[in-house]
Structure formats: C-alpha cells, structure tokens
Amino acid sequence: MIIELTINGQKVRAEVTAETRLIDLLRDTFHLTSVKEGCGVGECGACTVLLNNDPVCSCLTSAVQARGTDILTVEGLERNGELDVIQTAFLEHEATQCGFCTPGMILTAKALLLKNPRPNRAEIKKALAGNLCRCTGFVPIIDAVLAAARIGVASAAKQGKEARP
Amino acid sequence: MNRTDPLTPTTTAALLDILTRFPGRTRLMAGGTDLTPRLGRVLTPETRLVDLSGLDELRGIVPNAAEIRVGAMETMARLAADDLLNREAVALAQAAGRVGSWQIRTRATVGGNSANASPAADTPPALAALAATVHLVSPRGQRSLAVEDFITGPNQSALADDEALVEFRLPRRPGQISAFAKVGSRTEMSIARLNLAVAALPSKGKKISEARVFLGTLGRAARRAQAAERVLLEHGLSREEDFNRALMDAVAEAIPGRSTLAYKQSAIQALGQDVLAELRRQARPKRSGT
Numbered sequence: 001m002i003i004e005l006t007i008n009g010q011k012v013r014a015e016v017t018a019e020t021r022l023i024d025l026l027r028d029t030f031h032l033t034s035v036k037e038g039c040g041v042g043e044c045g046a047c048t049v050l051l052n053n054d055p056v057c058s059c060l061t062s063a064v065q066a067r068g069t070d071i072l073t074v075e076g077l078e079r080n081g082e083l084d085v086i087q088t089a090f091l092e093h094e095a096t097q098c099g100f101c102t103p104g105m106i107l108t109a110k111a112l113l114l115k116n117p118r119p120n121r122a123e124i125k126k127a128l129a130g131n132l133c134r135c136t137g138f139v140p141i142i143d144a145v146l147a148a149a150r151i152g153v154a155s156a157a158k159q160g161k162e163a164r165p
Numbered sequence: 166m167n168r169t170d171p172l173t174p175t176t177t178a179a180l181l182d183i184l185t186r187f188p189g190r191t192r193l194m195a196g197g198t199d200l201t202p203r204l205g206r207v208l209t210p211e212t213r214l215v216d217l218s219g220l221d222e223l224r225g226i227v228p229n230a231a232e233i234r235v236g237a238m239e240t241m242a243r244l245a246a247d248d249l250l251n252r253e254a255v256a257l258a259q260a261a262g263r264v265g266s267w268q269i270r271t272r273a274t275v276g277g278n279s280a281n282a283s284p285a286a287d288t289p290p291a292l293a294a295l296a297a298t299v300h301l302v303s304p305r306g307q308r309s310l311a312v313e314d315f316i317t318g319p320n321q322s323a324l325a326d327d328e329a330l331v332e333f334r335l336p337r338r339p340g341q342i343s344a345f346a347k348v349g350s351r352t353e354m355s356i357a358r359l360n361l362a363v364a365a366l367p368s369k370g371k372k373i374s375e376a377r378v379f380l381g382t383l384g385r386a387a388r389r390a391q392a393a394e395r396v397l398l399e400h401g402l403s404r405e406e407d408f409n410r411a412l413m414d415a416v417a418e419a420i421p422g423r424s425t426l427a428y429k430q431s432a433i434q435a436l437g438q439d440v441l442a443e444l445r446r447q448a449r450p451k452r453s454g455t
Binding site for chain 1 (some may be wrong): 169170171173194197198201202204205213214216218250265266267268269271272351352353354383
C-alpha cells in the first residue's frame with residue numbers, strides 16, 4: 001500500500017508492505033543511510049530516528065505505522081550546509097570513534113534538548129540509556145550533549161536579547 | 166488490494182469487521198515493539214497484519230467517578246507522564262516508566278504488554294495490584310477479566326484469536342497507595358529479572374485495610390502473593406522482615422528447583438524493602454502548603 005509521510009521536512013509517498021520496517025523505508029527507499037541497523041531488535045538504539053520529535057527505534061517501527069508522521073534523520077539536521085550544534089559538539093568532544101552509534105545518539109540528544117534544554121548529566125544518561133556505544137565509554141558523548149545544551153541555551157538567550165528593541 | 170498489505174482500521178466497528186472476515190488469520194500490531202522482530206516468522210501468506218495505530222478509540226486515560234479507563238493503545242511514555250496515574254495509580258506509572266528505554270516507551274503500549282504476556286512484563290503486576298480489568302471485544306461480543314486471570318501462563322493470555330484488547334479499567338480508591346519495583350541486569354533498557362507491585366488502602370492508625378501484592382517474572386507475569394498481603398493487613402507497612410519472608414516463600418513456591426531461585430529470593434528482599442519504603446512515604450500525611 002502507498003503511505004504518505006514527511007521525512008526531513010519533505011512530504012513523500014512510498015510503497016510499503018506488512019513487513020516493511022521504518023528502517024527499511026528510510027535506508028532502502030529513501031537512501032538515508034545515516035540510519036544504522038545495529039541489532040534489529042530495539043536494544044542498541046543505533047537505528048534511532050525522531051518520529052514527531054520523539055525517539056523511536058526504526059528497526060522496531062512498522063513503516064505503515066509511520067504514515068502521516070514527521071520523521072527526522074541526521075540528514076535532516078544540517079541547515080544550509082551548517083551542522084547542528086549537537087553534531088559540532090560531538091566533533092569537538094571526540095564523542096565519535098567508529099561512528100556507528102553516532103546518528104542514533106545525536107537524534108536522541110536532539111529529542112532531549114527539544115524537551116529539556118538544560119539537562120544535567122543524570123538526565124542525559126537516562127535519556128541516552130537506549131543508545132549503546134562500544135567505543136567511547138559514553139563520557140565524551142555526555143560531555144558533548146552538555147556542551148551542546150549550554151551553547152543552545154546561550155544562543156537562545158542571545159537571540160532573545162537581540163530581538164528586544 | 167495486495168494481500169500483503171497491512172489493514173488499517175480507524176474504528177472498532179471496522180476492526181470487528183476484519184476479525185469477522187479473517188477468522189484466526191489476523192496478527193494485531195499495537196506498538197510493534199514485541200511483534201516487529203518476529204514478523205517475518207509469524208506472518209504466513211494467509212495472515213493479515215492489522216495495524217491498530219489508527220484506532221483513536223483505543224486511546225485516552227479518562228477518569229469517571231468509579232474508575233480510570235486506560236486505552237489499550239496508550240504508550241508507556243504517556244502512562245509514565247500522566248498526572249492522574251501518578252496520583253492515583255502510582256504503581257502503573259512507575260512500571261510504565263521502567264519499561265525498556267525512551268525509544269521503546271515511545272512506542273510500546275500497555276495493551277500490547279498484557280496481550281504479549283511475557284513473564285517479565287512490567288505493567289501486568291502493577292495493573293493486577295491495582296485490581297485492573299481488561300476489556301476484550303470480538304465479533305461474538307465483549308467480555309472483561311481481571312488482569313491476573315487474563316494472563317494464563319508464560320507468553321499465554323486468554324485472548325482468543327478473534328479478540329482484541331481495547332481497554333483497561335482501574336477502580337478508583339480514594340487514599341490508595343501503590344508502588345512498583347524491578348531489578349534487571351541494567352538500570353535501564355533491561356528486561357526484568359524480578360519485579361513486584363503492591364497496592365494498599367491505608368486506614369486509621371497506620372493500619373492497612375486492603376492490600377494486593379503481585380510478583381512478575383516467576384514463570385508468568387502476575388502472580389498473587391497472598392501471604393505477603395496478610396502481613397500488611399495484620400501489621401501495616403512496618404514489618405519488613407515478615408513481609409520479605411512471605412515474598413521469599415512466594416518465590417520458592419513459584420519456581421522450585423530453578424537455578425535462579427537463590428538469586429530471586431535474595432533480590433526480592435531488596436524489592437520488598439524499596440516498595441515498603443515508597444508506600445510509607447506515600448502514606449505519610451501531607452503537610453499543608455506542600
């Protein structure tokens with residue numbers, strides 16, 4: 001059957017069957033290969049994408065259930081060639097080694113900062129608990145998310161000041 | 166329409182029509198977190214996948230005077246964050262908040278958790294402690310069952326192959342306190358190795374007039390521990406040792422000879438301690454102005 005949904009801000013249509021998973025749709029139909037399949041059973045979080053601003057494992061989400069939703073992948077984070085503040089923080093804090101967990105980590109962090117712009121370390125750990133990393137030991141990732149949060153809050157405050165007459 | 170297309174009913178009437186037209190040949194998908202990895206194995210050329218996500222009638226956490234109705238399609242994330250449940254059905258909100266990870270909680274549903282009936286499921290013992298009933302519909306009519314009767318064994322429920330679980334109903338008991346605790350191999354993103362849910366009605370003088378204690382993971386999802394309930398009824402919330410001993414006996418009764426028995430008898434004491442402490446906290450009179 002044909003479904004319609006929005007992916008990275010673009011309205012799209014796609015053919016899906018009962019067995020099509022969201023990860024299959026994103027990688028195979030739309031070539032959004034930032035979405036990685038790590039375990040296929042929803043335990044590692046590498047396949048995380050945002051669905052209506054909430055993190056989901058795309059390996060566990062049936063494509064048909066994504067109809068009418070708004071999906072965000074890492075490809076959708078760049079704005080006019082500029083990296084999202086979270087992506088920049090990951091680079092600056094060496095929060096990426098092999099990179100396989102990174103897209104999922106960045107998107108879960110994105111969802112967190114959308115809901116809670118000032119998370120503490122414990123809140124970051126809880127939010128990222130569904131994203132496993134075998135390389136970094138997690139600490140640089142948490143540092144990166146904290147740094148991205150601080151930059152985000154500072155930037156929002158600055159914009160607020162500039163907007164005032 | 167291709168026979169491999171999922172079916173996407175938007176009303177209960179349409180769902181019943183599907184259950185009539187494809188008797189015994191449907192797989193219902195709620196959040197999909199249990200079903201999706203198995204889909205290739207359970208779908209046959211004759212089976213139709215029925216996507217329940219279009220059924221708004223199966224959503225809502227709605228109180229009336231007597232009960233709170235929780236739609237089967239409500240997610241763990243919504244249950245954990247719900248203000249009403251966090252006041253009146255704390256064990257359920259706590260259980261939902263301990264399922265999986267944020268990603269899982271965004272999709273996993275309370276209906277799917279009971280229908281899948283994994284012995285390690287977290288919401289069934291909480292629902293049973295809160296005396297919840299499940300409501301099932303089929304082309305043959307409707308029926309309701311206590312949650313602990315709906316779960317009939319490991320990965321076994323009373324759901325007939327032409328039935329759908331549409332709603333839970335939790336009786337509202339003014340003053341009811343409840344708590345849930347779980348231990349797994351990690352603090353998050355962990356299947357329960359042991360879980361416990363208790364609901365109680367405090368009465369005058371630190372007494373308990375009603376208590377329901379349910380254990381999960383011991384071969385099936387919601388086993389009642391009546392001896393532990395009697396400790397609370399006789400002694401209130403302060404006799405931790407006696408309560409824990411009753412829980413340990415319940416564990417031994419449920420899984421004699423299992424290699425995990427010693428571990429679970431040890432761990433249940435920690436859960437018993439945590440749950441009693443949480444219940445005592447809830448039972449403390451609220452100071453005005455807080």
